[in-house]
């Protein structure tokens with residue numbers, strides 16, 4: 357059984373207007389997304405800004421209302437479990453946020469920040485709590501003595517480690533990591549990503565990893581879903597997606613990954629121009645009037661016609 361299964365998830369936000377603020381329309385932020393994640397695996401959701409990645413993560417954790425569809429955690433439907441069961445499940449699902457600068461309360465010491473979930477769910481004595489927080493600090497590679505410092509006394513990478521310490525405090529099974537390194541310097545990003553992989557192995561964590569950066573997703577994920585305007589255009593194993601992308605949108609994202617090998621740069625640049633030209637030409641044809649993506653088959657047919665026309 358998968359740890360988590362998301363079935364045909366839809367999250368629509370009402371758009372209100374007029375004098376009486378009546379509902380005039382809906383933003384279909386997530387519009388029929390399905391995936392499952394096995395224990396210990398990393399599933400990547402990738403897409404450009406506004407494609408619905410964050411809303412998907414927030415809906416799973418209960419921060420956004422679900423319009424329709426199901427979220428099953430260890431086979432239990434989160435919409436129908438008892439309150440007690442839901443509280444247990446919520447302990448098992450934690451989140452790491454994008455911005456370690458704003459997600460940590462600047463007025464609180466690290467001891468209080470990391471202890472927050474412990475105080476919500478576990479009744480520990482002051483001594484037990486301090487010991488657990490110190491243990492967590494060591495686990496994330498920070499000095500246990502630093503628990504009395506404030507967030508501004510740490511670097512960006514260290515702050516994200518504090519966010520991770522808070523997320524793993526209750527020994528969760530699933531961590532939703534929403535752009536966990538995009539606010540960090542590139543030099544620090546790799547360190548934090550590698551560290552996330554290390555603790556994943558050590559604690560048998562499962563990740564839902566959200567990013568707009570396909571290069572990072574490639575580094576981290578076993579399976580990938582490519583989102584565009586609230587829907588999937590493609591999903592599969594990381595290997596399938598990178599070795600044989602089917603959709604022109606996926607090809608475009610892959611072509612946009614910077615290539616660190618200088619020998620490949622010229623070729624990469626040419627590929628990029630080619631893919632961009634195809635994409636621009638076909639973009640209007642991708643979605644029918646209801647915004648439904650055409651099947652991969654029809655896209656590749658359209659694609660072939662376009663290529664033939666170009667000679």
Ligand SMILES: Nc1ncnc2c1ncn2[C@@H]1O[C@H](COP(=O)(O)OP(=O)(O)OP(=O)(O)O)[C@@H](O)[C@H]1O
Pocket residue numbers: 369370383384385403404405406407408409410411412568
């Ligand atoms: N509370 C809300 N009310 C109305 N619309 C919303 C709300 N939250 C998100 N949206 C809209 O839903 C769509 C999807 O947003 P979402 O933040 O999930 O995308 P994203 O792919 O995570 O993008 P980003 O990387 O910029 O966060 C966007 O059009 C956004 O404006």
